[in-house]
Amino acid sequence: MNGYISRIKAIADSLGENDAALITSDISITYLTGYQHSEGYVIIGKEDAFFLVDFRYAEAVQKSVKHINVVVFENYIDSINDIFKNIGAKSVIVESDAVTLSTYKNLSEKLSATIIDSPELSNKIGELRIVKTSDEVEKLRKAQQIAEEAYLEVLDFVKVGVTEKEISARLEYLMKLKGAERVAFELITVTGKKTSLPHGVPSDNAVKDGDFITFDIGAVYDGYHSDMTRTIGVGNITDEQREIYNIVFDAHLKALESVKAGVSGFDVDKTARDIITDAGYGKYFGHSTGHGVGLEIHEAPYAGQRSKDILKAGMTVTVEPGIYLPDKFGVRIEDTVLVTEDGYETFASIPKELIII
Ligand SMILES: [Mn+2]
Missing domain, CATH: 3.90.230.10 (Creatinase/methionine aminopeptidase superfamily)
Known part of the structure; x- marks a missing residue:
């Protein structure tokens, strides 16, 4: 598990002036959680990290993933906004090489925080992934x-x-x-x-x-x-x-x-x-x-x-x-x-x- 914690910490440490990272790509989510997943989200704040999954994955993820807070959502927008509110996230970065233009527009419209397209976040994850543990x-x-x-x-x-x-x-x-x-x-x-x-x-x-x-x-x-x-x-x-x-x-x-x-x-x-x-x-x-x-x-x-x-x-x-x-x-x-x-x-x-x- 420590490998996953250090990956999350490395991203938390690279947030700079932003409050959180919202990770949407399946490969990045697998890399950070150890769980091969689709249609989930990971939120990494300065102090805490969250793995949002829907009902289909809830039981399996709750049993196998222990190093991150698992949140089961019904409506992902509501759940993400709740977490942003709880951790006080106003400025949130997303992976520029993984988020499509339509997803970016959708998230920007519906989420309470300012969503920032971040090549630096993509680079950071790439930099971590390129050297194998x-x-x-x-x-x-x-x-x-x-x-x-x-x-x-x-x-x-x-x-x-x-x-x-x-x-x-x-x-x-x-x-x-x-x-x-x-x-x-x-x-x-x-x-x-x-x-x-x-x-x-x-x-x-x-x-x-x-x-x-x-x-x-x-x-x-x-x-x-x-x-x-x-x-x-x-x-x-x-x-x-x-x-x-x-x-x-x-x-x-x-x-x-x-x-x-x-x-x-x-x-x-x-x-x-x-x-x-x-x-x-x-x-x-x-x-x-x-x-x-x-x-x-x-x-x-x-x-x-x-x-x-x-x-x-x-x-x-x-x-x-x-x-x-x-x-x-x-x-x-x-x-x-x-x-x-x-x-x-x-x-x-x-x-x-x-x-x-
Ligand atoms: Mn080959």
Whole structure:
């Protein structure tokens, strides 16, 4: 619980001249309460904090959330106004990156306090979320472990004739059996020519001899995501396929080796990109090298050509270079890692040498 209290306190301490923060985004609410929620509100005043939920969530939240005052509302506007009155809140900030214009207008009209659109509040929450606590790291590890176990099991099932959709359905089923609350995104299990589509959608295409198969998969455990990509070969793989695989593998390993506190996301991307470009395939690597992973599948920091993020110990980042040859095949290899002072710890334990089934 202490983790949640310190997050709330950090926001209370950053209120400045304002009296309170009204948090409306589901992800921020989960981050501050530990409860995955929709249609709730968190109010953080200088002395006290409140979690407002409706009847549907009341029993579960009252049982599991002990570090914040839980308020069950019938009409959220009335409840928020009551709390504002009780804590004397006249000037209240909201997250500028989470509140839509219509919500902002509605809250401004109906609430007793002056509602202030605050990029600083969004930045503060972002700054807290970007560095993971040990508790969050455990959940990220567990999410990866679930995805890995499902992946290893599904490899026994993958053979010529099995369709992309069957592979993805089985992976999702296995992840849920192993404790995932859901998949982290629509699983990418694509074969043959479709591996040249970085975000291809599984179809009725069946695995054929000579195919590459790309698995880009992840599970969610207690709100936290995992993200891993492996490319494998089926039967008779060409020299060109091996060559491209080895270039991506080299780019992946060198970029991984570059990860440590103090290095920029730009440099991690550049390490991977230079290897792919020097090999003559730069224009076939059309996405960024990586992103953070946490309560969201894509979050800060970013490792790309426009990134200004500097890695710090406790951040997560993926390293996922790829080469995609249109109408032929593609290769991507991805691990998610935890940045440490002098390097990184990888969440994944699945080998990355090319395997042929
Ligand atoms: Mn990714």
